[in-house]
Amino acid sequence: DRAFVLALGDSIIGLNAQSDVLERMQRCFVDRRAAAVIAFEKVLPDQVSQYGIAKPKSDEDLFEIEAILEKPSVSEAPSHLAVAARYIFRPTIFQAIQSTAPDKTGEIQLTEAIGRLIQNGEKVYGLRLRDTEQRYDIGNFQSYFRAFVEFALADEKLGASLRAYLETRLDAPMSLWTLFRSTTAFSSTVRTKNCSFLSFTKRFFVWPPGIAS
Numbered sequence: 001d002r003a004f005v006l007a008l009g010d011s012i013i014g015l016n017a018q019s020d021v022l023e024r025m026q027r028c029f030v031d032r033r034a035a036a037v038i039a040f041e042k043v044l045p046d047q048v049s050q051y052g053i054a055k056p057k058s059d060e061d062l063f064e065i066e067a068i069l070e071k072p073s074v075s076e077a078p079s080h081l082a083v084a085a086r087y088i089f090r091p092t093i094f095q096a097i098q099s100t101a102p103d104k105t106g107e108i109q110l111t112e113a114i115g116r117l118i119q120n121g122e123k124v125y126g127l128r129l130r131d132t133e134q135r136y137d138i139g140n141f142q143s144y145f146r147a148f149v150e151f152a153l154a155d156e157k158l159g160a161s162l163r164a165y166l167e168t169r170l171d172a173p174m175s176l177w178t179l180f181r182s183t184t185a186f187s188s189t190v191r192t193k194n195c196s197f198l199s200f201t202k203r204f205f206v207w208p209p210g211i212a213s
Contacts, residue, residue: 003029003090010139011085012147013039015154019133021086028062028125029088035122036093036114038065039086041129045074051082052111054126061128065118070103070111081126083111084135092117 005022013019025037040054049071055078056063069078096113103109118124129135136147149166153159 001091003088006087006089008085010137012136012138013084013086013129014133015136015151019129021127021129021133022088025086025088025127028127032123032125034088034125035090035117036124037088038114038124038126039084039129040081040126041084041135042080043082045077045080048077048080048082049073052114053077054079054081054083056081056126063126063128065114065124065126067118068111068115068124070109081128084129092122096120 007022013021021039025039028034029037038054043051051071053069053072054063054065055067055069057066058064067078068083069076072078093113096116097108097110100108100113100116103112114124136150137143138147152162155162
């Protein structure tokens with residue numbers, strides 16, 4: 001019967017715990033007697049289809065939510081404010097979840113349950129992350145590796161030595177094979193009987209060497 005925090009494990013907010021977003025959310029939750037308080041971050045227009053997006057009632061950093069949409073299209077999105085993986089709820093969210101129908105994939109979306117709270121007349125608030133409160137997505141390998149490196153470089157004891165090591169690796173000569181694999185300008189490979197022409201924008205590599213292009 002008590003209020004609780006939901007913190008999704010695929011996101012870290014603030015470098016090395018440099019964020020008080022949950023403390024600010026808690027103050028709002030108590031002062032406004034809210035049914036829920038949710039953290040939000042501004043995302044690019046082409047990213048709105050990946051998140052729950054708020055329709056705020058004001059442009060303030062702390063705002064009441066008029067509606068919330070699950071992964072809308074760019075044209076449907078009421079704002080660029082995306083849910084940032086931190087929530088505070090009253091137990092009424094469980095009744096809202098129970099009364100929410102599964103979507104076309106068979107899942108019950110938390111965003112839809114939050115929308116039901118709003119429809120029932122309960123107060124739901126959003127709190128924007130500050131500019132210094134970056135959200136680190138660790139839900140896939142690429143973003144996890146980037147977050148790991150950034151946190152490691154910021155470490156007081158080991159950051160400097162890791163930076164020096166990375167600089168030596170980044171300064172190492174790049175092999176032709178590495179260049180071939182990493183280039184984004186590669187467009188096509190045209191094969192003949194004796195050689196392969198690797199076609200790049202304004203660049204041509206010929207293998208084996210010595211064959212004129």
